[in-house]
Amino acid sequence: MSLPLDGKRALVTGAASGIGRATALELGRRGADMVLVDLTSCDAIADEITALGRKGVAVEADVGEEVHAHEAVQRSLADLGGLDILVNCAGIMRETRLLEMSVDEFDEIVRVNLRGTFLMGREAIAAMKRQGSGGRIVNIASELAYLGRAEYSAYCATKAAVLGLTRSWAREFAPDILVNSVAPGPVDTPMLGIDNMTAEWREKESDIPLGRIGRPEEIAGVIAFLAGPEATFVTGQTFSPNGGAVML
């Protein structure tokens, strides 16, 4: 039986955890081989991809470092024979009041979330252009790009900036490379750190029309759609799996 991503080569950043991990598994189930990039080891997820009958290559790298971004894409070319799909999922979130935020903390959030997306995108798009068979980029933003959030201003700013990168790249590289964003609402991952449902979170959930926060697999399905054969007329868009919390 042929699968929708048979023969495709994907690179997923932030693949060791949460949404990135769920995305890697979903792309693998749909037939893609994969490079799995994270600051921490992706060996376990690479084994799961291998168990699906696909290639899984684990690369420890910091997406905010130019040399690492270059090497990660080179691994896809060397070990998988090319690159068709990039999912920019690595990210960090910090809760800090503006008046207490140091320049170093602000710069670190920008370095990972924005510079990391830029570096990985630039490397991947260069490789896709050389390859000449098109490609897909999916950048992970956040619904907080629209809403803003007290004490998360640097994070929100980087996620709004990711939408700007997405729309600009979509125009710059059309019609060959399709570039889209996914802007999730709250998702149950280590980033959110909801080990037990506090009253504060229960209250937040009651504001979501679907009445709950999301699961990583529910975001992965949207990302896989944008990477797959059904999304050939979609570029420069932002899809927001958020339980209806933000309706645009």
Ligand SMILES: NC(=O)c1ccc[n+]([C@@H]2O[C@H](COP(=O)([O-])OP(=O)(O)OC[C@H]3O[C@@H](n4cnc5c(N)ncnc54)[C@H](O)[C@@H]3O)[C@@H](O)[C@H]2O)c1
């Ligand atoms: N969880 C949510 O509620 C939510 C909502 C909206 C958007 N997002 C976004 O989704 C993406 C994934 O978040 P998650 O919830 O799965 O978080 P997570 O913390 O579970 O996973 C993030 C991964 O990124 C990796 N990472 C961090 N800095 C890195 C770097 N410099 N280089 C390489 N890897 C790095 C981490 O090691 C981790 O494995 C993030 O971009 C996040 O901003 C999450």
